[in-house]
Amino acid sequence: MIYNVMDYGAKGDGITNDASAIQTAIDQCSKNGGGRVLLPGGHIFNSGSILLKSEVDFHLERGAVLKASDDLADYYPLANEGKIVAHQSGLPSFLNSEYAGRPFHAFITGFHQKNVSVTGFGTIDANEKIFYGTNSGYHIEGTYYPRIPLMLLEDFLHVTIKDVTMINCAFWTVHLVGCNDVLIEGLRILNNLQMANSDGIDPDHCKNVRINNCHIECGDDAIVLKNSGDYRKYGACENITITNCTLISTSAAIKFGTEGEDDFRNILVSNCAISKSNRGISIQIRDNGNVENVVFSNITIETRRFSHEWWGRAEPICLTAIDRKPGVKAGKIKNITFQNISCKGENGIFLSGSSDNYIEEIQFQNVKVVLLKNSKWEIDGYDIRPCQGVGNMKGKISGIYCNYCKDVDFQGLRIEKKESIMDYYKEDVTLLEVTNVNVF
Numbered sequence: 265m266i267y268n269v270m271d272y273g274a275k276g277d278g279i280t281n282d283a284s285a286i287q288t289a290i291d292q293c294s295k296n297g298g299g300r301v302l303l304p305g306g307h308i309f310n311s312g313s314i315l316l317k318s319e320v321d322f323h324l325e326r327g328a329v330l331k332a333s334d335d336l337a338d339y340y341p342l343a344n345e346g347k348i349v350a351h352q353s354g355l356p357s358f359l360n361s362e363y364a365g366r367p368f369h370a371f372i373t374g375f376h377q378k379n380v381s382v383t384g385f386g387t388i389d390a391n392e393k394i395f396y397g398t399n400s401g402y403h404i405e406g407t408y409y410p411r412i413p414l415m416l417l418e419d420f421l422h423v424t425i426k427d428v429t430m431i432n433c434a435f436w437t438v439h440l441v442g443c444n445d446v447l448i449e450g451l452r453i454l455n456n457l458q459m460a461n462s463d464g465i466d467p468d469h470c471k472n473v474r475i476n477n478c479h480i481e482c483g484d485d486a487i488v489l490k491n492s493g494d495y496r497k498y499g500a501c502e503n504i505t506i507t508n509c510t511l512i513s514t515s516a517a518i519k520f521g522t523e524g525e526d527d528f529r530n531i532l533v534s535n536c537a538i539s540k541s542n543r544g545i546s547i548q549i550r551d552n553g554n555v556e557n558v559v560f561s562n563i564t565i566e567t568r569r570f571s572h573e574w575w576g577r578a579e580p581i582c583l584t585a586i587d588r589k590p591g592v593k594a595g596k597i598k599n600i601t602f603q604n605i606s607c608k609g610e611n612g613i614f615l616s617g618s619s620d621n622y623i624e625e626i627q628f629q630n631v632k633v634v635l636l637k638n639s640k641w642e643i644d645g646y647d648i649r650p651c652q653g654v655g656n657m658k659g660k661i662s663g664i665y666c667n668y669c670k671d672v673d674f675q676g677l678r679i680e681k682k683e684s685i686m687d688y689y690k691e692d693v694t695l696l697e698v699t700n701v702n703v704f
Contacts, residue, residue: 265299267299267301267302269301277308280310283338286311290316304325305327305328306327306328312332312371313370313372316374317380318377318380320380322382323381324382324384326386328384328387334391340370342367363492367410367416370416371412372414376418379421380423381425383424383426383427383428386429392462395408395411396434402574403573404459412435415439415440422444425438426449430451433453433462437463438451438453438466440467440468442469442470446473448476450476450478453478453479455483457482457514464482467489469500470498472504475487478509480512482513482514483513485517486511493551502528503530506531507536509537512541514574515542515543516544516548517545518545520547526553528553533558534559537563538567541565542569543575544579544607545563545565554597556600562603567579569642579614582613584615597623599624600627604629605630606632609635615666616666617669623669629675632680643688644658644659661690664677668696669699673704
């Protein structure tokens with residue numbers, strides 16, 4: 265059965281707050297056993313928070329726009345005993361980004377539902393401009409942190425998000441927490457490449473997730489697996505596939521962490537094209553969770569350096585296990601495979617564990633690294649933020665950098681240096697504190 269929101273009083277004029285009409289349609293659809301809640305094309309539906317409910321297909325026709333309200337009073341408060349941190353301390357979020365995963369409000373949200381979908385070729389506009397703070401010309405700091413995600417779904421079973429375009433989000437765009445059996449297919453996320461913290465898709469403590477055929481452009485990590493502190497009860501992030509995606513990011517295109525209070529395991533990433541990114545693939549372990557049983561295959565990575573506010577220094581592949589702060593021991597990175605990876609940009613592959621926490625059992629098979637100068641930014645080493653002390657490692661770069669690693673094999677490695685990189689280049693392979701690292 266179809267529940268057209270216009271039949272419940274929605275105006276679709278881009279001015280009236282249609283949240284009440286949309287919510288009534290959702291409530292009736294779910295109460296009656298399920299169906300489709302329709303936002304018809306040719307209309308702009310201005311709205312505050314929307315609660316998704318079981319057995320509902322929330323469908324935006326082509327030409328329909330759901331736009332987040334300008335008024336923060338239109339968003340439901342969520343259970344959160346934390347405090348806004350970014351500007352109370354006088355530090356921007358790239359220096360002060362401690363976050364346990366639970367925001368204060370959300371645009372499209374819900375808790376403990378099942379058989380829910382968001383579909384159609386319409387557009388959801390998260391209205392980022394209402395969160396603009398300082399702008400360096402390369403980095404827009406939000407007015408507070410954490411800001412409002414476009415979507416936050418917690419403890420959902422059987423979720424489908426398909427074909428929708430999502431734009432202008434000032435925080436995590438699709439944040440899924442403790443969800444099981446998730447299909448994300450054909451999603452387009454087009455965020456401002458200068459907007460801090462505007463992640464694309466964030467599965468957080470989720471299981472059995474498939475992310476396929478998506479195009480994502482965002483000013484922070486494009487697809488990032490997390491295990492945030494406030495949601496520990498949901499356990500590991502596991503059994504995840506990411507395939508056939510095109511990704512552009514001002515931070516990392518694909519990342520595990522930084523929030524990592526539980527384990528990441530059994531993950532396959534394949535057939536993806538990464539371009540114009542500050543990092544390609546980043547496994548960034550700073551909390552207690554471990555990473556194991558992961559395969560990356562058939563991926564092209566093009567990186568470039570950018571402004572210092574953004575973490576990363578053009579590393580196409582970056583694996584780090586470093587304690588973020590005293591008393592919190594970083595977990596282990598173990599049993600990771602990279603197959604058929606083509607890298608091109610202003611830095612090489614970077615692997616760094618810690619003196620008491622070696623990165624282990626890493627396989628590189630048929631990996632090519634082409635190094636060249638392709639931006640106006642200085643080439644000055646590596647970036648290990650967030651960490652204790654200074655996060656920038658100054659110096660010349662290498663094709664491969666390994667420190668505190670053991671049982672690492674590079675099979676079929678090819679490193680090509682263009683003339684433009686040679687003034688910044690140290691050597692093809694830098695091995696420091698390592699055990700059984702082989703390059704052949």
